[in-house]
Amino acid sequence: MKHKEIALAGNANSGKTTLFNLLTGANQRVGNWPGVTVERKSGYLKKDKQLLLQDLPGIYSLAPYTPEELVARKYLLTDRPQQILDVVDATNIERNLYLTLQLLETKIPLVVALNMTDLLKKQGRRINTKKLAYLLGVPVVKISALKKKNIDSLITELKKDEAKEIVYPKYDPRLEAALAMITEQLEGIVSVAEQRFYAIKLFERDEQIQAELQLDAKRREKIAELIKTAEKVFEDDSSSIIINARYDYISHLMDQCVIDEGDFSLSLSDRIDLVVTNRYLALPIFFGVMWLVYYLSIQVIGGAGSDWVNDVLFGEYIPDNAQRILQAWHVAPFMQGLIIDGIIGGVGAVLGFLPQIMMLFLCLGILEDCGYMSRIAFVMDRIFRRFNLSGKSFIPLLISTGCGVPGIMSTRTIESEKDRKMTIMLTTFMPCSAKLTVIALVAGIFFKGQSLAAPAAYFLGIIAVICSGIYLKKTPLFAGEPQPFVMELPTYHLPKLDNIIRYVWNKSRGFVKKAGTIIFASMVLIWLLSNYNFKLQPVPQDSSMLRDFGSLLAPIFAPLGFGDWRAVSAVLTGLIAKENCVATLQVAFGNPSSQAQFAHLLTAAYTPMAAYAFLAFNLLCAPCFAAIGAMHKEYGDAKWTWRAVGYQTFLAYLAAMLIYQTSLLVSGTFSFLNVLLVILGVSLLVYGLIFKKSYQPPTDDLMETEGSEWSQL
Amino acid sequence: MVATVILGVVIFALVARIIYTRFISHKNTDCESCHNVGCPLVDVQKVTKKDKL
Structure with missing residues (x-):
């Protein structure tokens, strides 16, 4: 067929x-x-x-x-x-x-x-x-x-089987004469049907087409002569001649076929844009919208759903029934522990956030479908441009709010190699659905009723992108002018229900599937590590292998406020998948039966600002293995991947340290070391953002580049 | 005892399979796994064909 x-x-x-x-x-x-x-x-x-x-x-x-x-x-x-x-x-x-x-x-x-x-x-x-x-x-x-x-x-x-014979649009007779003469030079080289396209491309001096056709010197000379003559006649360069000819033709079509009844009147979409993209109002509106999205998702509607899933479904119903069945089957106590405390407890801790994830994607889906999110890219371009960044870099960031992997891959649309590499490095600063579980945990337990806690994490991601962009653009690796950004702003329309349902369904299904696969496997391993010692003897969690691993790195995280083996283990397992942070804490704290009990244990172990430092570190540090894999694929180079992971982890450490140490200073309970760390952190930031001079390529390099371009011409 | 052994075999076999497919064979990584969460870049036809096979 x-x-x-x-x-x-x-x-x-x-x-x-x-x-x-x-x-x-x-x-x-x-x-x-x-x-x-x-x-x-x-x-x-x-x-x-x-x-x-x-x-x-x-x-x-x-x-x-x-x-x-x-x-x-x-x-x-x-x-x-x-x-x-x-x-x-x-x-x-x-x-x-x-x-x-x-x-x-x-x-x-x-x-x-x-x-x-x-x-x-x-x-x-x-x-x-x-x-x-x-x-x-x-x-x-x-x-x-x-x-x-x-x-x-x-x-x-x-x-219809019989397609109409294509009739080329005819342009200015003088241009048509030149094109006809170029077409003559193409006889026997390309098929008759393709001659028009190639003639125009040669007239435009399209280098790729020139290389593809490999015309002999005589034909090349003849064509160059024809183009020069046309340029003299039109007093313009060849590509502009073609562009003008096409627009003249379009203008003729418009005169013939389009009737404008209400000239110069603004549509509703234009009127909305006057406010939404206004130079002064755009950012406050964006902050307001994102605050509302996160507040509704994490602390109001989504939060109520999560409480039920955590306390009833995974707090009572599933574990109680599972225990009854396992006891009836005479399953050994250690296997019961693995299934109930490890698998059901860990996976349940992640799935408990499903209502919040669904609510967030419902809100983001509506914003995107009605056309608002496109305006954000436009608004951010205005801000990015001030710092030598291109608004084109913001689109991968928007995609990353779902998952970092497609966000990283969508950087392919950025033409400038330096900007692309930098965007890959910065894309995962945005909170993806996996990181949302950490945001929801910290905001829900440590900042109950404080509506700014969750949206602040989103804005922290954006601030990290902007500050990194400013700093990185000053370094020789990324220095250069920002690429122009042309973007279509779609007309506002009412969100389409099936589009949004599909969006929420896909995201939620992916989240559940991940909980059933990678989080399930992680939880089995983490439960074993947290319940056995190196001699493989069952021990309390305080003597387990997980405690030993966590304790080894805990001093490094002490300046961030969470130098505790459980939080450090959560950070490490978060590299497999960020949802593991929450699940690991649940298992490491002995799988408390209710959310209230879990909250009590967490608040006893960490201060609110230490918890926020933990959130900031996980938000900005090296992403999960899947995203690191995508980074490696896009960079095509292990050195660049390590460079990106190193930068992300360093920035995460700096941000988390500043959050925690500054909070100590503000609270009045600080030591000389706290002051020293804050001064060190702030100095680094100020130097990188303000005092560091932008890299200027050496004059010799410029000369060489120019020379090589001339020689090509 | 039998139930314990069966559950142990099932759980650890699943863990081994997940680790193998995710981190060793790379069958379900990057693009293809993103198709499940609505990745915009994946070739739907290719994935559907592969699923049918």
């Missing part, structure tokens, strides 16, 4: 992934910011398994500027799908048609899906689809992927 392969192309945020999910029934994550689709993904059409859809990354052109554009262009040119489904955002039609024109140049049969047409009315705009289809020479179907409108008509169009 032969499949018809259709490429799904379009600008970032034009609704491609939503349409892809709708057509294929796939469960792809729909992100309301660019860069969600870094690699292409495929799926068969739900209603016709002969049609294979390839979801390409969101792109603005077929120029090889970004990794996304490279992925898309390579696929279109080398694999040449039978058809392209071009998703055009009707609310931004001018810019979206720029890509459409380039797709037409590939001469691959095209169908235009004019998406988000339901929003046009609010914009005071009408589009004559029939006229647009006539002028472009391809079918144009009005749809709304989000509201599932007119999808059947689009499928019917895709199923």
Whole structure:
């Protein structure tokens, strides 16, 4: 059975992934910011398994500027799908048609899906689809992927076997003459269908295409001469000539097909943006929103659910029934201890946070789906730019609030290698769902009723990113100008229930699965370590192997306020998975039967600020093994991975130490050593952020670089 | 005694399997495990095909 392969192309945020999910029934994550689709993904059409859809990354052109554009262009040119489904955002039609024109140049049969047409009315705009289809020479179907409108008509169009012959858009006659002469030079080198695309790319002096075609010197000279002549005629450089020609053509299309009824009127989305992205209000609004999200998730609604799961489900129901069954089966006491105190106690301690995790992702899902999170990246770009950072680095951070691994991988969208490496290093500072268990534990037990405790952890992550960015950008490893950041701000819309349910379901399922696998295995090992000595004899926890391991490193953590073997063991096991921090504490404190008893034991062992230092250290230190593995994969180098892990652990230590030692100073109970540590920590911070001079590349290096560029030209 | 042995074998076999798949064979690490939590970067078709196999 032969499949018809259709490429799904379009600008970032034009609704491609939503349409892809709708057509294929796939469960792809729909992100309301660019860069969600870094690699292409495929799926068969739900209603016709002969049609294979390839979801390409969101792109603005077929120029090889970004990794996304490279992925898309390579696929279109080398694999040449039978058809392209071009998703055009009707609310931004001018810019979206720029890509459409380039797709037409590939001469691959095209169908235009004019998406988000339901929003046009609010914009005071009408589009004559029939006229647009006539002028472009391809079918144009009005749809709304989000509201599932007119999808059947689009499928019917895709199923048609005989695709229309592509007619190239014709530009200025003088440009057309030059392109025709370049096309002549390509005869016998590329197929007739591809000649137009290659001619334009050669005219634009696309280096990759030049290298790919390997034209002989005579043809190269002839083409260079043609381009120079055209540049003289137009008094512009060749790539600008093409860009202007395309926009002139689009402007002609707009005149013919688009009617604006309410010129210069602001849409509701624009009016909301005037407030939400306002220079002075944006940050306070963001802080307010995130405070509310964390307060609701951890201390109010999610907290109530967690109390029930901890105290009733894993406090009474499951352990009591398990004990009854194990006793009836005459299971040995040590095995009963392993199952009830180790596995049920440890895994239960993690699963107890499920209601809070679900609530947090429900809130974050709503914020992302309605379009607010994209504004945060835009707002943060304004702040990041002041410190030589790019707003593009903030998108991986947003993705990291779910899991650090995809956050690290999404750094692939950052073109600058230095910025990419730095972002990989900083991405895991953001609290992921695993770290949320530590935040919830500390905020719930040590800071009950204090609504700022949990959101402060989120902001601590952001502050760590900004401060690290300022410092690292001054070092030779990361010095350089920030990359430009262009971002599509989607129109605000009401969050879609199935999108949010899918988001919460995926995150919660992953959390439960992790508790049932990696946390389960960790708990078996931790229970054994905390109940046996090195001679493998059962002993109280105070004489166990875990105590010995923890005690060995405990002095290092004493300045942070938690130089205690149980907390240190929790930090170490947290490297396997951050949820282990909570589970290890539960097991190390003898698996107390209720949350109140656990809280009592913890508050007796640590002061609130020591607990917050513990939270800060776990938030910022080396991430779990899975994230370290992802870092290694992205760096492709063990040295860089160690460098990143070392920096993260150092910063975590510094932050935790400052939190604890400063709290001692403020409380009035301090020694000379406390003062010394605070002075040392603050001096390091002040030097790194303020006094350290930015690295300037030596003049010789600059000359060499310039020389090499000239020689290439 | 029998129940203790059976439970011991089951629990430690599961632990060994998890350690093997997560840290030794790398079967369920990085991208693929992230598919379970909704990773945006994974090729759905590849994973579905693999699951079917």
